[in-house]
Amino acid sequence: MTPAATSTEPLDERKFVVALARGLDLLRAFRPGETMLGNRDFVERTGLPKATVNRLAYTLTVLGYLRLDESVGKYALDVGVLSLGFALLSGTDTLELARPHMRTFAREVGAAVSLGCRDGLDMIYLDTIRSETALTLGLAPGSKLSMLTSSMGRAYLAVQPADVRDALLAELKKAAGKGATALVADAMKEIAGFAKERCCYSFRAWHDDVNAVAVPFREPRDKRWLVLSCSGPASSMGEDVFRERVAPRLKALARRLGDAG
Template sequence: MTASAPSIDERKFVVALARGLDLLRAFRPGETLLGNRDFVERTGLPKATVNRLAYTLTVLGYLRFDESLGKYALDAGVLSLGFALLSGTDTLELARPHLRAFAREVGAAVSLGCRDGLDMVYLETIRSETALTLGLASGSKLSMLTSSMGRAYLAVQPVDVREALYGELAQMAGDSGAQQVKNEVQEARVEVDAFNAAGCCYSFRAWHDDVNAVAVPFRDPRDRRWLVLSCSGPASSMGEEVFRERVAPRLKALAQRLGDTV
């Protein structure tokens, strides 16, 4: 279970539901099929539990079982939930024309995202026709530690929630990736600590070797959750100075038009 909160009311928390959602979250961008072994490794659940959950999700239309391969794929039920989220996000409809104008003006990709467990997920991405950026689309997930979007989200969380997230991220990495995550946490802390002065968070070649990015958080006027705007471009042609002096001020102004900023 990846929900970070100061406390959970065990009387109301449905463990079986949380475990089923963990199975659906086990799929990563670009992956179409996962087997029971993959689910066990990624969720830490017993094989017998995974079998029951996968069967239930298949019956309900959220997973589809490929008998020839012995693996599961996401089915239409998950897609319908995604469309329900996107179609119900008034802020997304409001933001789209602004994102298009911003992408044309800056000549880069601009995205709107939110938290999804221990990752950040893209709700929308608009690319400039001239932008040479990675082809991430709606539904793509990013690291909360190395992406500017994740760092911006962390920056506006209460200290106890942020520290709990750092701990969960380190725990998820396990012993094999502990040192890498420790380094990523330290780099994220530097950016988060600089947020109050900068009003944004940067990621220079941290998430990808040839990607620089900046992100600004704002509260959705409708439901008051934190959303994050980010702008990314190739590091080879859009250096740190471009993002600090040209892109960041424009992105902060856009965030202020869309919702409440810090």
């Protein structure tokens, strides 16, 4: 199984701990809104043998990262995962700096604004601020979206070195399965436009009634790439709204938070 690493460095197999990676794959198998998964779910989503899944799930349960509900024979994420999440969020200075600006942005634009980073082949939301005055769509912290269909993922891909981006696109195409060629083509169109636009769009790509735009920037301290995105109902916020009103403001906010490249 090829690891979907978050680093852009080449994989050094001499240092790579396969057992640890497989254990983390089990934790990543949970999707937004899911509370319980069984061994069969883990096998299907990770591709690992059932015996391996049994051992990993037992170990993660002993360590406090999974909790077994014996009445249904399924596992839930336990407090160990929550502790790691809080440690990440509390250690992200940029998130604390960004929140008041995101609140102002969401209120003025009447949409949802989010901050995220890469997690394997997905983008994970670190925080989302929703407008209080309009019906907006915004995913909660911890939610994930594919790099291929989300504006956030496309923006992240756009600023990666060519060899890293090509490798990621190959993995994404393989993971997407049916319809992958069209998805990659749509993503590449937005990525190609980044040089001129300095942002990437997603118009009804991951949801029939969601339009979005995203802008990447580097954290001043850690130099990792984060991505700001803004999303809203396509029925009331058309493409022109995002291109002419939302995108310029989002790019300005990204420049305030870090190096937008």
